[in-house]
Amino acid sequence: MNNNAQATPNWDKDPVLSVEHLTMRFGGLVAVGDLSFNVGRGDITALIGPNGAGKTTVFNCVTGFYKPTEGRIVMRHGPGRQQEDVDALTDSGQRWKTTGNGAVYLLERMPDHEISHKAKVARTFQNIRLFGGMTVLENLLVAQHNPLMVASGFSIGGILGLPGYKHAQQEAIDKAVYWLEHTNLVDRADDPAADLPYGAQRRLEIARAMCTRPQLLCLDEPAAGLNPRESAELNELLKYIRDEHKVSVLLIEHDMGVVMEISDHVIVLDYGVKISDGPAEFVKNDPKVIAAYLGVDDEDEIDMPEVREDIARVSKDEQAGDAAAPAAKKKAAAKKATSKAGSTKKASAAGASGAKAATAKSSTAKSSSAKSSPKASAAAKPAAAKSKAAKPAPAASEVKIANAGDYPGSQPHGLRKAREGGANNLTRVKGIGPASEKKLNALGVWHFDQIAAWKKAEVQWVGSYLAFPGRIEREEWVKQARVLAKGGETEFSKRVDKGAVPSSVPGKRGAKPASKKTTGKGGKA
């Protein structure tokens, strides 16, 4: 189902499933944190994200294998949001409720067998779980065990061969054959499931799930291990299920070819948090997704409007700063000379108080002895000037992001330029990819020691700025940066240095040229 950008998307208008504020913790690990999304009725929806992002955990919560720590999971039979019914059901403490439009279910309250039989949510697994010793046909009949048991009056009807049971049995066989035909398995109906090639076993899992007459089909990596021909067949099968059977499909998939070709809606997770949600075309071009997941071969290909603006602003400031520098230097030198002459005069005339007034402007690091005698004051001046020169650039060189106040916490101190020796290769910190490095450079963050100095407020601000809240703490960027700032190494930085991980300076340690184009050779850490 296509959604144009203006209209309310199908998944918000007619959600078959709503995951609301879902959190799943395993001890101290938050596998999924406050996650909300909708699955549109009749849509193919893909849940994607890097390894460990929490996709299977979401599936396990939806299908009742895990009890969520927090959150509501609503399944709807019948069109529309049925919001009043959903709220009434929530208040009632019940697990489901029939409505004028069909029924609504709260999956977090239901055991897995009720989720499949009543709420009509079927699933397949990342690791195929067929009955290998049973034939292909038997696998599909076992999947229909429940209606058959009901028709048999829980065995008496079956034993006596009553017509109701015979009819139900024939229906089950017909359904099994139907799905065997549509999954190209009819010739293998009598073979043990374990004898099927891998791709055929994957199709059999889908056929088995379809035999339970689901309204929502959840597929965990259905294309894993398939060759290109089998992948193309899978695409056709899933489109057929959506278009001809009006079954909504939610799939976890790493194969971007499959995802982008067949999905109406794509949700991207990273570290248990949703980072993008929209039509495939939108998600494919979403800078956050590119940075976190899809990856880029060449940093210059990254197109992030907000970064582009920041970088443009920084470059403009830099140029303005460079142009103003010689004149400013002259002015400062003249002022200093005047002030020095004045202060010496005043110091001679007025003693300690004159010395204090003259030196207060030039430095905060004043020696207390300067107050006691003009001689000491005069001696202290060169030292004070020296210490000033050794300090990092003053506030005037700070990089200010126009919308800094939009993010919680504090913007970290940024240097307009990398210090002498060039910027560090920040991608040696696990979690900082080339795209994030570019954003950090735009903030004036070039060096490990700058990251190592971040306090909680700065971590919070940068996390929000990079649109990865919580990630900096989880990946311990500050701790990593402390090690790297001291010239040490981490397991990850060693891999970057070996060229085993995509980096802005592949195979090089530490420093890189300060230029925005990180194509040059690196220096030392």
Ligand SMILES: Nc1ncnc2c1ncn2[C@@H]1O[C@H](COP(=O)(O)OP(=O)(O)OP(=O)(O)O)[C@@H](O)[C@H]1O
């Ligand atoms: N039963 C469990 N006990 C403890 N931790 C778990 C459990 N299940 C998952 N996790 C952890 O939760 C996080 C998310 O795992 P999950 O399997 O959901 O990710 P995923 O996105 O499906 O990854 P993949 O693509 O590799 O399958 C991981 O850090 C994982 O180790």
